[in-house]
Amino acid sequence: MADTMTPTPGSGEQPEEPTNRPPALHRLRDWLQRRYVRHVLIITVVIGFILLPLCWLIVAAMNQTGAPASVVMEDIEQTVFVFTLVSIPITAFVFAVLVYSLFGWKGKSGDTPPNEDNPAIRNNLVAVITWSVVTSALAAFLVVWGLMELASITNNSFGTQPANGQVKQEDVLVVNVTGQQWVWTFEYPQYDKYQSDVLYLAKDRPVLFNVTSKDVVHNFWAVELGVKIDANPGAVTQTGVTPNKEGIFNVRCAELCGLHHAYMETQIRVMEPDTFNSWMRENGGGKTS
Amino acid sequence: MSTATATIYSVEVPQPKQHGKPGGIMRRLNFFTGLAGGVILAAVFGFLMNIQFAPGAQTADFASASAGPTFWAIMVGWVLGFMGGMGAFVGPIRWVMGRDLTHADAEFMAGKDQGKFRYWRFTTDHKVVGIQYLIMAMVILGFGGLLAMLIRTELGVTWAEVFNPDFYNSLVGTHGIAMIIAMIIVVSGPVGNFIIPLMCGARDMAFPRLNALSIWLLVCAVPPLILSLLVGGIRDGWSVYQPLNSQAGPGMIGYQTTIIVFAVSTAIASVNIMTTILTMRAKGMTWSRTPISIYGVFAAAAMGLYAFPFYQYSQILSMTDRLINTSFFDPVEGGSVWLYENLFWLLGHPEVYVILIPSTAIILELIPVFMRKPLFSYYMAIAGIVGVVGLSGLVWAHHMYMTGWAPQANYPFMLSTEMISIPVGFLVLVIIGTMWRGTFWSRLPMMAVFAVVFNKMIGGVTGIYLSDVPADQYFHGSMFVTAHFHYMLMGVALFGAMGGVAYYFPKWTGRYLDERMGSIGFWLAFIGFQITFGSMFVAGLQGQPRRVLQFDNLFNISNWISTIGAYTIGIAMLIFLGAIISSWRHGEMAPSNPWQAQTLDWQTATPVPLDNFPVLPVVKGLPYDYGVPDPLAPEKVEARLREEYEKAGTP
Numbered sequence: 001m002a003d004t005m006t007p008t009p010g011s012g013e014q015p016e017e018p019t020n021r022p023p024a025l026h027r028l029r030d031w032l033q034r035r036y037v038r039h040v041l042i043i044t045v046v047i048g049f050i051l052l053p054l055c056w057l058i059v060a061a062m063n064q065t066g067a068p069a070s071v072v073m074e075d076i077e078q079t080v081f082v083f084t085l086v087s088i089p090i091t092a093f094v095f096a097v098l099v100y101s102l103f104g105w106k107g108k109s110g111d112t113p114p115n116e117d118n119p120a121i122r123n124n125l126v127a128v129i130t131w132s133v134v135t136s137a138l139a140a141f142l143v144v145w146g147l148m149e150l151a152s153i154t155n156n157s158f159g160t161q162p163a164n165g166q167v168k169q170e171d172v173l174v175v176n177v178t179g180q181q182w183v184w185t186f187e188y189p190q191y192d193k194y195q196s197d198v199l200y201l202a203k204d205r206p207v208l209f210n211v212t213s214k215d216v217v218h219n220f221w222a223v224e225l226g227v228k229i230d231a232n233p234g235a236v237t238q239t240g241v242t243p244n245k246e247g248i249f250n251v252r253c254a255e256l257c258g259l260h261h262a263y264m265e266t267q268i269r270v271m272e273p274d275t276f277n278s279w280m281r282e283n284g285g286g287k288t289s
Numbered sequence: 290m291s292t293a294t295a296t297i298y299s300v301e302v303p304q305p306k307q308h309g310k311p312g313g314i315m316r317r318l319n320f321f322t323g324l325a326g327g328v329i330l331a332a333v334f335g336f337l338m339n340i341q342f343a344p345g346a347q348t349a350d351f352a353s354a355s356a357g358p359t360f361w362a363i364m365v366g367w368v369l370g371f372m373g374g375m376g377a378f379v380g381p382i383r384w385v386m387g388r389d390l391t392h393a394d395a396e397f398m399a400g401k402d403q404g405k406f407r408y409w410r411f412t413t414d415h416k417v418v419g420i421q422y423l424i425m426a427m428v429i430l431g432f433g434g435l436l437a438m439l440i441r442t443e444l445g446v447t448w449a450e451v452f453n454p455d456f457y458n459s460l461v462g463t464h465g466i467a468m469i470i471a472m473i474i475v476v477s478g479p480v481g482n483f484i485i486p487l488m489c490g491a492r493d494m495a496f497p498r499l500n501a502l503s504i505w506l507l508v509c510a511v512p513p514l515i516l517s518l519l520v521g522g523i524r525d526g527w528s529v530y531q532p533l534n535s536q537a538g539p540g541m542i543g544y545q546t547t548i549i550v551f552a553v554s555t556a557i558a559s560v561n562i563m564t565t566i567l568t569m570r571a572k573g574m575t576w577s578r579t580p581i582s583i584y585g586v587f588a589a590a591a592m593g594l595y596a597f598p599f600y601q602y603s604q605i606l607s608m609t610d611r612l613i614n615t616s617f618f619d620p621v622e623g624g625s626v627w628l629y630e631n632l633f634w635l636l637g638h639p640e641v642y643v644i645l646i647p648s649t650a651i652i653l654e655l656i657p658v659f660m661r662k663p664l665f666s667y668y669m670a671i672a673g674i675v676g677v678v679g680l681s682g683l684v685w686a687h688h689m690y691m692t693g694w695a696p697q698a699n700y701p702f703m704l705s706t707e708m709i710s711i712p713v714g715f716l717v718l719v720i721i722g723t724m725w726r727g728t729f730w731s732r733l734p735m736m737a738v739f740a741v742v743f744n745k746m747i748g749g750v751t752g753i754y755l756s757d758v759p760a761d762q763y764f765h766g767s768m769f770v771t772a773h774f775h776y777m778l779m780g781v782a783l784f785g786a787m788g789g790v791a792y793y794f795p796k797w798t799g800r801y802l803d804e805r806m807g808s809i810g811f812w813l814a815f816i817g818f819q820i821t822f823g824s825m826f827v828a829g830l831q832g833q834p835r836r837v838l839q840f841d842n843l844f845n846i847s848n849w850i851s852t853i854g855a856y857t858i859g860i861a862m863l864i865f866l867g868a869i870i871s872s873w874r875h876g877e878m879a880p881s882n883p884w885q886a887q888t889l890d891w892q893t894a895t896p897v898p899l900d901n902f903p904v905l906p907v908v909k910g911l912p913y914d915y916g917v918p919d920p921l922a923p924e925k926v927e928a929r930l931r932e933e934y935e936k937a938g939t940p
Contacts (some may be wrong), residue, residue: 022934024925030930034921036726061830062763062841072762079759087750090714094746097721098739105724107731113885118662118727120916127722128666135714143707146757151899153759154696211693214786216533217626219691219766223832228762230692232627234620237693250841254691254766254834256461256526256534259454262837271343 019132038092040100048092055084066224069245069270072156081151084145086138131288157227158208158240160189172240173207175199179218179231182260191280199251199268201243202276209228222268228254243270295392304391311483312397313383320378320409323505326374334366335359357612360520360539364513364546367908368698371509376411380498386516390536399497401899411505416897419483420797421504422474423790427866428778429471429511430783436464441821443838445852448843450838459522459540459836466527466544467514469640469673470551470779473593474507475786476647481562481586484793487890487897488580490571490906495564499557519541526836528637530840531618531629536605545604552601559590559597560863566590572890573908580888580912581670585650588678592639592646595682600636642681644778645862646674648785649716652741655792656723657887660737663913665722669715676712680705691765699758706756713749717742726921727812733807734884737788742814744780748773753824768817769829772822787865788813794872795879799895803872810865817857824850887912 031037059077068074101107108114176187177199188194199222201207211220213231221228222241229239253264271279293304310316342358372378383389390398400407401413407417441462442450452460482504486494494500517523521538534541566587570579578737606617607629616622618629657664686694686702720742729735751773754760764770791811794802828847833840840848881892889912893902919925 022930026930026934027923027927028924058830061827063833064831076759076763079757080754080763083754083757083760084750087672087753091746091750094717094721094742097724098742098891101724101727101729102739105726105728107729107735109731111883113659113661113730115661115728116916117728118660118916119919119921120663120914121722121725121919121922122663123666123668124722126923128669128718131714131718132711136711139707142710142753142757143704144708146703146759149757149759150699150703153762164934216536217530217692221766221834226763228691228765232693234626235693250830250832252834255530256458256533256836258524258536259458261834262454263837273409 034106036100038103040096042092043096043099044089047095048088051088051092054088055081058084066245066247066249068226069224069247069249070156070241070243071224072153072241073224075149075153075156076226079145082145083142086141090135090138098173120267156240156242158238171205173202173205175201175207175209176208177211177220177231179211179253179257179264180214181216181258182253182264184220184253184264184266190282194280194283196283198266200232200279201268201270201275202273203243203246203270205273205276206240206242208238210236210238212236216257217255218253218257218264220248221254223253224249225268230255243268246270246272293391305389306647307391307393308388311352311393311767313379313388315376315379315394315398315411317365318374318379318411319406320375320508323371323374323376327371327509330370330373331363331366331788335363336491338362338927344593357539357542360542361608361612364542367513368546368550369508372505375505377502377505379411395497398501398931399493399899413488413493413501414899415482415494415497415500418494418500418504419479419481420484421479422507423797425507425511426471426475426478427869429467430475430879431866432515433464433467433471433860434862436460436467438855440464441852441855442556444848445855445921447840447842447848449727452838454838455521455524458524458836459518459527460857461836462523462526462529462544463514463518464521464527466547468778469527470507470510470514470547471645472644472782472786473555473640475783476651476789477558477562477586477589477593477643478504479650479797480647480789480793481558481580481590483797484890485562485586486565486569487581487796487893487901488888489566489569490889490902490908491565491569492575492900492902492905494561496561496568499561500919503554503558505921506550506557510550510554513543513550514547517541517547528633528849529607530633531607531624531626532620533612534629535619542608545608548604549601549608552597552604555593556599559594562586562590571906571908575587577667578908578911579692580654581664581667581674582647582650582654583669586645588650588674589643589647590641592681593643594644594680596636596639596674599632600640603632603636607634619838623701627689627692630689632694633787634688635682639681641774641777642677644678644782646784648741648789649745650674651739651789651792652785653716653719654888655734655788655884656720657913657915658792659730659732660727661730662723662727662916663911664726665719667719667911667913670719673712673715673719676715677709680709680712687756687761690761703756703758707753709756710749710753713745717745717749729932731810732791732884733802733804734788734792736808736811737784737791739787740784740811741781744776744784744818748776750779751776763832764829766835767829768825768833768835771835772825772829775822775825780822784811784815784818787814792884794869795883796884796890796895796897798873799879800872800876801879801883803868803876806868807865810861810863810868813861814858814865817854817859817861820854821851821858822854824848824854887914 051216059081062077068077122134174189176189178185182228183197186196211229211231213233213244215233218231219228220231225241227239227241229237247270251268253268257264316675338359338859363566400412400417406420408421481501495631517540521540523540523544524537525533531545566583609615610619611615616624618624618626620626653670683705684702687699687706690699755764755773791802791807824847828844831843833844889906
């Protein structure tokens with residue numbers, strides 16, 4: 001019987017012969033046939049499906065002002081979508097255990113512990129290993145996904161590359177972004193250093209931002225384009241993007257920069273390349289590239 | 290040298306000569322003499338410095354901080370005067386004079402037979418210090434919570450500016466740093482000082498006088514923080530990034546003083562807690578028999594010990610930048626703002642775990658008691674804590690993904706940051722594993738477990754977005770970040786601490802925490818919390834930056850909802866506070882071990898006698914020996930299955 005299965009020390013009894021050991025699948029099936037296991041799994045699935053719309057709702061919330069307006073932003077939203085999707089099963093399972101503990105296994109109040117007959121489960125190797133493997137695999141997936149997306153975004157935004165090589169492409173629009181308390185200034189060196197406090201961009205034309213600050217740390221955040229980089233005094237940081245959607249978008253400062261930080265925002269106007277060029281001719285003069 | 294001896298635990302110990310009554314000058318010193326000393330010395334120092342550097346006497350490039358030296362002198366005067374008036378320097382002075390403390394002096398300083406007034410003194414008894422920490426934490430939480438209400442009022446009133454931007458910014462910064470300080474001490478203070486020595490089976494902390502020093506340094510650090518609101522405040526967020534920091538008014542000196550003093554206090558407390566745990570655990574309490582909350586508090590102390598010096602350096606360097614025109618962080622003079630950011634976040638991230646890990650450990654400690662089951666996979670819990678501690682020092686630059694400091698470093702920091710989800714996942718498994726297949730004892734501390742796990746999942750998953758560079762490119766500096774760290778620091782750490790307060794209340798005060806009122810406060814706070822920060826996530830997703838007081842109409846609705854939730858939290862916290870105060874004064878009396886727990890802290894009388902245990906205990910096993918043999922244990926299931934399998938006719 002069950003008691004005899006625990007070998008007494010010194011009995012010298014050999015463990016069971018392998019042929020008699022029920023396959024792991026049988027043990028799994030037996031486990032799955034328990035009432036609470038089935039209930040927890042059903043609740044997991046239900047909660048999972050309740051949470052599932054979040055994948056789309058989150059992206060919808062991000063898209064309220066016209067995003068995505070660039071490939072970078074599309075990558076960001078895809079990442080958020082995938083991360084939400086991957087997180088849901090494990091979140092749903094943990095929530096299901098909480099729910100089942102509250103309403104299935106239940107609790108009792110009282111001045112003395114009413115539940116002294118709970119099973120003393122000190123450990124369960126299978127559970128520990130399964131959990132570790134699953135969470136590590138998920139984390140590994142997220143890391144790999146993140147690294148690949150980061151490489152892709154870096155590629156799409158000039159990222160860490162020295163700009164020199166890139167700017168040789170005649171096509172790239174260079175914008176020098178300067179933050180100061182509490183306005184943004186955009187300078188177009190290719191257009192006679194035309195200066196503006198509104199960011200004009202051409203659709204489908206790559207743009208390189210050289211970002212700096214005159215006083216304190218600001219953060220240049222082109223919201224719908226998915227561009228964000230600090231504007232540091234005494235240093236130039238670079239990033240870039242290719243807007244692929246016409247429209248009016250937002251620039252905000254995302255780093256507390258003093259008194260009127262809240263008002264340090266401006267517009268982005270993404271236009272057709274022809275419109276952009278004629279706009280620049282009229283306002284900034286200079287060559288069109 | 291002398292013939293005097295004292296009998297300490299039936300051992301004759303030679304004593305130095307007793308000068309006067311036991312306690313000597315310490316009999317006359319208390320909080321109020323400290324207050325007087327601090328104010329007087331601050332006034333004297335400020336006056337002298339004002340003669341030396343009258344306002345307007347500075348050079349042109351010094352002008353923005355013309356009040357700096359005077360304020361600095363006031364701060365130094367306050368710290369020295371307060372600590373001197375408290376009697377913090379009496380011990381060393383007596384030692385130098387060759388009049389070291391006798392046993393009678395030490396007993397006086399431990400507050401023997403002094404009644405309630407010992408809470409106002411430089412008392413070395415760890416139980417007194419623990420209660421002092423608890424009160425201090427609640428005072429600072431109340432202050433920070435009040436500021437939070439004002440912030441939410443401003444953000445809820447979307448059609449006007451309630452406060453001017455200057456005051457709003459100082460509300461944000463002061464709320465941030467006050468809450469950080471409060472959350473760091475709210476578990477490590479009262480539990481670390483009151484409970485941990487009991488749990489170890491020790492008679493006191495390893496260094497009782499340092500223990501008193503750490504709490505009074507903390508008390509000393511708080512007034513500059515609060516009073517800085519009067520002289521321009523901390524307008525730059527709690528992170529006070531340079532060079533914005535150097536533009537701020539003299540309130541910034543208050544902040545820097547607070548941090549420098551608080552870092553000393555933390556270092557002292559950390560060393561004390563670590564030494565106590567390492568050397569003073571009861572006989573037989575090996576590392577595999579040590580309760581999990583001792584691991585948790587030890588981990589927090591260890592992280593605090595290496596993290597806080599960075600913070601202190603950053604503030605000392607900021608202060609010299611301000612006062613004597615050094616240029617560590619001034620890019621015009623060749624300094625670097627990235628240096629500040631690195632120093633700050635080298636503290637900043639371990640500090641998050643200094644807050645989180647003790648709270649989680651308390652949850653792990655109380656869940657076996659209320660589930661009446663052993664802690665599931667004790668070694669996994671240790672692995673989780675050790676893993677978090679190990680990784681905590683390697684992830685700081687994920688706060689700097691978007692700073693342009695080192696874009697190439699984003700790859701390794703993303704890797705290390707996302708790895709943290711694995712040990713944190715271990716801790717979640719331990720909690721749900723302990724819940725598995727057990728009915729729970731439905732009391733307030735157990736309720737905290739449900740709240741904490743729920744919040745931890747939300748805070749953890751949103752943390753995964755932020756750890757990822759591409760997603761962080763959208764979320765960095767937005768309200769999404771604010772909501773995320775409130776889920777971790779408030780949702781996990783504060784709700785865990787509230788559970789811990791309910792759990793340890795009978796040991797601290799001899800009375801039960803009023804279950805009904807406490808539960809109403811707790812769950813109302815939980816609901817308000819979900820409303821506030823749930824809708825703050827939405828604001829962040831829509832693209833609202835942090836720390837703004839006006840914003841697009843797009844964000845109005847989520848901010849209104851958030852404000853309603855915040856007021857709910859405010860009311861709920863007042864109810865919870867009311868429960869604490871009323872229970873403390875006339876709650877139901879509790880026996881010495883009301884939860885029938887097995888850890889050593891519950892095995893001593895309540896109120897705890899001065900030397901804790903009449904006879905030092907000996908430990909024989911893990912203190913989680915609850916429940917009955919499991920009828921569904923894997924080996925029994927396998928035996929049954931094998932029988933069925935054999936019956937089914939295999940050869």
